[in-house]
Structures are given as C-alpha cells and as structure tokens.
Amino acid sequence: MKPKRFLSIPIFSVFLFLGFVYYVTVFIFIEDWVGLQTSPGFLNALILTVLAFLSLFSFFLCVSSDPGRVPPSYVPDVEEGNVADQGTNRNEVHNQGVVINVVSPSLPGLIIAVFVEGDHHCLWINNCVGYWNYKAFVMLVLYATIGSIHSIVILVTCALQKDWDISGRAPVKIFYFTFGAMMVALSLTLGTLLGWHIYLLTHNMTTIEYYEGIRAAWLAKKSGLSYHHPFNIGVYKNITLILGPSMLKWLCPSSVGHLKDGISFPVSRDSS
Numbered sequence: 001m002k003p004k005r006f007l008s009i010p011i012f013s014v015f016l017f018l019g020f021v022y023y024v025t026v027f028i029f030i031e032d033w034v035g036l037q038t039s040p041g042f043l044n045a046l047i048l049t050v051l052a053f054l055s056l057f058s059f060f061l062c063v064s065s066d067p068g069r070v071p072p073s074y075v076p077d078v079e080e081g082n083v084a085d086q087g088t089n090r091n092e093v094h095n096q097g098v099v100i101n102v103v104s105p106s107l108p109g110l111i112i113a114v115f116v117e118g119d120h121h122c123l124w125i126n127n128c129v130g131y132w133n134y135k136a137f138v139m140l141v142l143y144a145t146i147g148s149i150h151s152i153v154i155l156v157t158c159a160l161q162k163d164w165d166i167s168g169r170a171p172v173k174i175f176y177f178t179f180g181a182m183m184v185a186l187s188l189t190l191g192t193l194l195g196w197h198i199y200l201l202t203h204n205m206t207t208i209e210y211y212e213g214i215r216a217a218w219l220a221k222k223s224g225l226s227y228h229h230p231f232n233i234g235v236y237k238n239i240t241l242i243l244g245p246s247m248l249k250w251l252c253p254s255s256v257g258h259l260k261d262g263i264s265f266p267v268s269r270d271s272s
Contacts, residue, residue: 002064005126006063010125010126011125013124014124021147021148029151030044030048030154030158033157033158048151055140057253057254058136058139058253061133061136061253062122062127062140063126065127065132067133068262122137132256132259132262135244136253138198138243148183151183152183152187159180204229204231204232204233204242228268231265231267233266240258244256
C-alpha cells in the first residue's frame with residue numbers, strides 16, 4: 001500500500017463528489033420525498049449507504065493495490081521452443097509496465113504486445129489498472145453505476161410528488177435540473193464504461209489487447225487467415241479468471257485469492 005497515491009486532486013475530487021451525491025440524495029431528496037423515519041425512506045437510504053460503502057471500499061483497493069508486476073528474476077528465453085506452447089512470453093519493459101509478447105496459437109509467428117502491469121493508467125485512482133486490482137476496478141464501476149441510477153430514481157420520484165406550485169421557486173427548480181443532468185451524465189458515462197469492461201472481461205482481454213487484436217485480425221485477413229484471441233477460453237472460464245471460481249465471491253472486490261502470479265495464463269487451442 002502506498003499512502004502517497006491518495007494525495008492527489010483527482011482522488012480528493014472523487015471523495016468530495018461521492019460525499020456530495022450521498023448527502024444530497026439521502027438528506028435532501030429522500031427526506032423531502034418520504035422522510036428518513038419511514039420504512040421506504042430508511043430502506044432507500046440503507047441501499048444507497050451500502051452501495052456508497054462498497055464503492056468506497058473498491059475505490060480504496062484500486063488506489064492502494066499494486067496492479068502487479070513480473071518478478072525481476074523472471075527472464076524467459078525467447079528462443080526456447082516451448083514458449084509458443086505456453087502462450088506467453090514477457091520480455092519487454094515500457095513506461096507503464098511490463099509487456100507480454102503473446103505468441104498467438106492461431107497465427108504462428110505473430111507477436112501481440114500486451115501490458116501486464118496495467119490494462120490502462122487511470123487518472124481518477126492515481127494508479128494503473130492491472131492484474132491485481134482489475135477486479136476491484138470492475139466492482140467500483142459496477143457499484144458506482146448502480147448507485148448513480150438509484151440516485152436518479154429517487155430524484156425523479158421526489159420531483160414527481162413535489163408540489164411545485166408551493167415550493168417551485170426558480171432556485172429549487174434549477175438545483176433539481178442541474179443535479180439530475182449531472183447524475184444522468186454520470187450514469188451514462190459509468191454505464192458505458194461498465195459495458196466496455198464486461199465485454200473485455202467476458203473475452204478475457206485487456207484494453208490494449210483489444211486494440212492490438214484489431215491489428216492482428218487485419219494482418220491475419222491480409223494473409224488469408226483468421227484470428228482468434230489466444231486467451232479467450234469461454235465466457236464462464238474468462239469470468240472466473242477475474243472474479244474467482246465461487247459465484248458467492250464474485251461481487252466482493254477484495255476476494256482475489258484465486259489470482260496466481262500473473263505470469264502464465266491458459267490459452268485457447270482453437271485454431272479456427
């Protein structure tokens with residue numbers, strides 16, 4: 001854990017924004033809608049509190065966790081014939097992390113460069129997203145998306161039952177509209193990001209692998225061959241590689257005991 005990672009403006013901004021959304025939704029909209037002392041009010045506040053806690057916990061793990069690195073002692077021999085059989089060969093180092101040279105089983109001789117340490121570098125967590133904190137990142141986006149949508153539902157419900165003839169002053173209307181527009185934009189952004197990473201997760205690829213795969217598919221097409229992502233071993237197996245073998249622990253961002261050394265991965269032998 002590196003405490004200095006938390007000392008950044010984007011990190012402070014995330015904490016402040018999350019606190020602002022939580023306070024406004026719970027203590028203004030829910031209170032104005034049905035009141036926190038009622039069963040519906042308490043239940044909605046509890047749900048939002050749980051989502052906020054899980055988002056914060058996932059965020060903390062994303063920031064504090066090392067995304068993963070190849071051990072310094074691991075220097076594979078690129079001339080060894082078993083490298084292609086293993087499916088991976090990591091021997092390059094770039095600014096953002098160690099790079100794998102993936103030898104595709106479906107395209108002999110084709111090398112695909114893939115970042116091991118970082119799927120990408122995220123400004124908002126002041127850290128790379130990589131092998132050891134990718135699950136926490138996905139859970140963060142998931143819980144933040146659900147929380148944002150829940151906040152919008154509460155806002156709309158509160159606005160529909162509000163008597164605007166009595167309390168419909170211009171500043172109140174502006175506040176409702178501004179907050180609603182902000183939450184809709186946030187939900188769309190997070191929802192799009194969540195959908196993108198669900199796609200990557202179910203195909204067992206990183207962001208960089210996706211774009212390198214486009215190039216690999218283009219080269220394969222030029223050669224009259226077909227390209228298959230070497231690490232795509234099936235949707236369910238792809239998911240368990242990241243979220244774990246137990247479905248009961250899929251939504252727990254700290255459950256990463258199933259992760260190995262991050263050096264070798266199962267590959268698909270499908271050559272079609």
